[in-house]
Amino acid sequence: MHNLIRFFQKNYFVLLFLLLEIVSVLLLVSYQPYHNRIASSVMGDFAHSFLNIRSNIVGYFHLKTENKRLVEENTHLLNFIEHSRHDTLKKAGQTDSIFTFIPARVVNITTHYRTNYIVINKGTEDGIEQNMGIISSEGVVGIITDVSKHFATAMSLLHKQIHVSVRFKNNHHLAQVQWEGRNPEIGIIRHIPTHLTLLEGDSVVTSGNSFLFPEGVLVGTIKKLITSENEDLNAATIRFATDFNSLRQVYVLKNTFRSEFDSLINKQRHEE
Amino acid sequence: MKNSFFLNSIRFVVLLLFQVLILNHIRLNGFINPYVYILFILLLPLNISGWLLLILGFFTGLSVDLFMGTPGLHAGATVFMAFMRPTIIRVLSRGKDLEKIVEPSINTMGSSWFFFYSLFLVSLHHIVLFFFEAFNMNQLGDTLLRIVASIPVSEIFILLIVYFFRSQKKS
Numbered sequence: 525m526h527n528l529i530r531f532f533q534k535n536y537f538v539l540l541f542l543l544l545e546i547v548s549v550l551l552l553v554s555y556q557p558y559h560n561r562i563a564s565s566v567m568g569d570f571a572h573s574f575l576n577i578r579s580n581i582v583g584y585f586h587l588k589t590e591n592k593r594l595v596e597e598n599t600h601l602l603n604f605i606e607h608s609r610h611d612t613l614k615k616a617g618q619t620d621s622i623f624t625f626i627p628a629r630v631v632n633i634t635t636h637y638r639t640n641y642i643v644i645n646k647g648t649e650d651g652i653e654q655n656m657g658i659i660s661s662e663g664v665v666g667i668i669t670d671v672s673k674h675f676a677t678a679m680s681l682l683h684k685q686i687h688v689s690v691r692f693k694n695n696h697h698l699a700q701v702q703w704e705g706r707n708p709e710i711g712i713i714r715h716i717p718t719h720l721t722l723l724e725g726d727s728v729v730t731s732g733n734s735f736l737f738p739e740g741v742l743v744g745t746i747k748k749l750i751t752s753e754n755e756d757l758n759a760a761t762i763r764f765a766t767d768f769n770s771l772r773q774v775y776v777l778k779n780t781f782r783s784e785f786d787s788l789i790n791k792q793r794h795e796e
Numbered sequence: 797m798k799n800s801f802f803l804n805s806i807r808f809v810v811l812l813l814f815q816v817l818i819l820n821h822i823r824l825n826g827f828i829n830p831y832v833y834i835l836f837i838l839l840l841p842l843n844i845s846g847w848l849l850l851i852l853g854f855f856t857g858l859s860v861d862l863f864m865g866t867p868g869l870h871a872g873a874t875v876f877m878a879f880m881r882p883t884i885i886r887v888l889s890r891g892k893d894l895e896k897i898v899e900p901s902i903n904t905m906g907s908s909w910f911f912f913y914s915l916f917l918v919s920l921h922h923i924v925l926f927f928f929e930a931f932n933m934n935q936l937g938d939t940l941l942r943i944v945a946s947i948p949v950s951e952i953f954i955l956l957i958v959y960f961f962r963s964q965k966k967s
Binding site: 536537540541544545547548549550551552553632634635636637638641643677705706707708769 | 851863867871879
């Protein structure tokens with residue numbers, strides 16, 4: 525016993541180091557991208573409130589560009605209304621507006637990790653839930669991963685695990701977009717059949733196959749085609765439509781039929 | 797002693813705010829982020845007891861993690877750096893008389909000593925940080941690139957701050 529105490533006294537520096545290092549690793553491992561608890565914990569909320577204050581202050585410096593962007597968006601939306609007025613009769617039978625928009629502001633965003641997250645200033649009280657899509661006026665932004673009372677965390681397109689189901693606008697072929705891994709402007713599409721003719725600058729839009737995004741939201745434009753020599757599948761890099769470094773205003777997409785879709789799919793799974 | 801406690805508390809708060817409010821929003825080349833908060837650990841008194849050094853390292857890292865949404869990442873790296881600090885000091889200061897020196901700085905230890913002292917500890921911190929972030933060996937090349945690119949940037953920032961505040965004190 526006496527020896528044991530002396531052992532601890534002698535080596536407490538190394539033992540304490542190991543203890544703290546183990547705590548760190550446990551914290552790191554328990555932080556799952558999909559089911560993390562940090563956003564809902566008291567500490568997380570404190571940090572987010574703090575970042576909210578920062579975002580409020582810094583927001584003033586971006587008012588000019590933000591205004592310009594909102595005006596552009598307004599014009600786009602007004603045009604949209606004009607069009608839909610003419611089509612109202614045609615569309616009366618097929619209401620496909622299953623998404624409602626919840627505006628939110630970005631309070632924190634990272635772009636330099638390999639798993640990048642966005643924190644927004646809307647939470648459960650505003651009707652945000654896990655697995656909702658986020659878009660900006662420019663294009664797709666990410667997917668909500670965790671929600672607390674007043675804030676929500678989302679994995680952005682700049683995340684090594686994200687796959688967004690997309691379509692090439694000119695030939696409607698399905699594909700999946702991933703992040704290239706380092707440059708916050710560039711994404712990559714792998715496994716493109718060689719018979720598809722794609723041009724640089726072609727638009728890549730959401731497929732509408734998931735319940736996260738409506739069909740036709742811009743993800744990016746093709747930057748460069750990479751033709752493979754030995755395989756029969758090409759690849760392409762795309763330039764993201766969303767500029768993550770200047771992202772401030774976003775919209776969370778609430779799918780009104782979400783629970784219905786979910787129960788339908790669960791039923792299918794049970795039958796299998 | 798009381799004075800040193802006060803000075804270090806101020807330094808902690810200022811460096812943390814500088815890190816999370818300004819530096820974390822700077823992206824050099826898209827993915828290089830300078831980490832300067834570790835200067836707090838570098839400048840702690842030489843005669844600080846081991847347990848306090850480790851605990852302070854842990855909480856400094858955890859505070860940064862809190863703001864970056866990465867629990868354990870910076871805490872683990874900073875604890876490792878705090879753990880290695882006494883060894884690095886011992887190795888670098890062979891033959892030097894450390895009795896009279898309270899805090900490590902350019903004034904007390906000399907420029908070249910402080911350069912190597914900070915470079916070694918910044919490197920150790922960044923190596924652990926980026927391997928923790930990747931948490932596997934698959935992206936070894938990418939991890940090494942991030943380490944090699946980030947170390948000089950952080951080191952330059954730290955030396956600039958140290959030089960800036962040294963000249964302030966003299967005048």
